[in-house]
Amino acid sequence: MSFIDPALYWLIIGVMLFFLELALPGFVLFFFGLAAIITALVAWLTPIALAWQLGLFIVTSVVSLLTLRDLIQKNFFKPKHTQIDEEPDEDVIYAVPGERAVVGVTIVPPAEGRINYSGTSWRASADEVIEEGEIVAVVRQKNLVIHVEKI
Known part of the structure; x- marks a missing residue:
């Protein structure tokens, strides 16, 4: 009986998490998908036990989530609301008292x-x-x- 290489499982899980990220809000699943793909690469390049693969996945997920999420959101996503001290949009018309x-x-x-x-x-x-x-x-x-x- 032949088993599929664990690296392929990690790769499939990573791709599935990337697609789920497109459907769900929050920008969190991307980092779990990234960790799964990194784990797939390590499992493909080196013979590593499943317990170490799970540990690598957990550590990579947490580290990438904590370090990259804010950085990526600041650079690629516009804020959904404006700050109070920002200038108003120019196309907003305000009635001037006395007119x-x-x-x-x-x-x-x-x-x-x-x-x-x-x-x-x-x-x-x-x-x-x-x-x-x-x-x-x-x-x-x-x-x-x-x-x-x-x-």
Whole structure:
């Protein structure tokens, strides 16, 4: 009876872990796959017992995970969120208090209406009823709603 070389098992496990990394989040399985491939190379080049192969796999996994993960993530992956102290994107429009706008849909508090401001129709709120067509001043912006007042 013939057994397949253990190096081939390690190679198959390593490739499977690489493919699993593509499907699962976290960027951890890559390092286990790397350790399995390193173990496959060592097992192919030298006659080493299975216990030593497992030990090599565990040590290589832990060392590569702890030393390479942050380095690779910093160099190859963009951050998913921005820091608070970063400059805002240039395409974000902020309403400037005091600027004027025209009411497009009557604002009847507490319901919102719409205003035409900076070439765009915005949701708007006010403390009093403001009719369509009136000119208003921007007071503040909260998310995508601009609070206005009569001039």
